[in-house]
């Protein structure tokens with residue numbers, strides 16, 4: 001048992017970026033950051049970390065094939081220890097959320113429940129599982145906006161829609177990459193049902209939807225800078241998703257780099273949103 005394993009199992013980069021994204025959500029909804037809004041980052045980081053840990057608990061058999069280096073399949077953390085750790089992260093996040101608003105607390109509780117249901121069941125449900133991860137990712141912007149009330153949440157709806165569609169596209173392509181390990185672990189995913197090719201086409205259509213919504217005028221932060229920045233990001237997203245379209249095998253999707261290109265595009269979009277909110 002090592003401290004490093006307990007940090008790694010939370011996927012710290014992912015949790016920290018999710019926390020910072022909540023701040024971007026608040027910034028976009030209000031145009032400013034206040035000291036209490038910093039709590040949003042801590043809550044989202046803790047709940048995302050809890051979701052990542054419980055995911056690795058449930059996926060231990062799949063990860064023995066797909067990701068044997070992860071702390072649980074590698075034997076660095078016991079299953080019982082990881083379960084208790086995930087519970088502590090969720091309870092910590094929800095406890096801090098009681099210091100925010102009722103709307104934020106409701107989202108924090110609902111998302112914690114969805115993260116657990118995802119790990120236990122939804123991951124094995126084609127499309128619905130992908131939709132759950134896409135909702136969770138998009139909800140970070142809604143959570144940030146909700147700290148400014150229902151109006152703040154509504155202001156971030158288009159951002160959430162863009163994120164939802166782009167995340168669905170990437171999650172489907174990740175499933176296409178992982179078909180072999182997922183099949184061995186008993187998961188059922190869209191590429192197992194309709195094949196890699198059709199999954200790639202559907203993912204491309206979702207990416208195109210995200211790009212279309214990203215170009216629609218919306219909110220105070222919409223500017224010439226935003227349009228120029230997002231146009232470049234949109235090209236990266238289209239390029240990444242297009243690389244997945246041509247594939248008929250999991251190996252081809254992995255070699256195409258589609259999911260990495262999409263991740264780069266999504267992080268670049270975050271930067272464009274953050275800068276557009278402050279200039």
Ligand SMILES: CC(C)=CCC/C(C)=C/CC/C(C)=C/CC/C(C)=C/COC[C@H](O)COP(=O)(O)O
Pocket residue numbers: 014017018019021136137140162163166167210211214230233234237263265266267269270
């Ligand atoms: C068309 C267009 C402009 C799309 C951009 C959509 C957008 C703004 C995406 C931002 C999503 C994002 C990076 C959110 C950050 C916070 C978060 C919830 C991260 C969780 O997952 C991040 C990453 O996809 C995980 O990577 P991996 O572990 O390799 O699956």
Ligand SMILES: CC(C)=CCC/C(C)=C/CC/C(C)=C/CC/C(C)=C/COP(=O)(O)OP(=O)(O)O
Pocket residue numbers: 014018043044047048051052055059107108111115118123133136137139140143
């Ligand atoms: C707004 C609040 C309060 C919380 C947001 C919670 C967030 C950010 C969730 C983001 C999406 C996310 C990181 C979900 C965690 C579950 C997870 C690790 C899904 C991916 O798991 P698998 O489908 O098993 O893929 P892996 O191969 O990466 O394990």
Ligand SMILES: [Mg+2]
Pocket residue numbers: 055056059
């Ligand atoms: Mg997993």
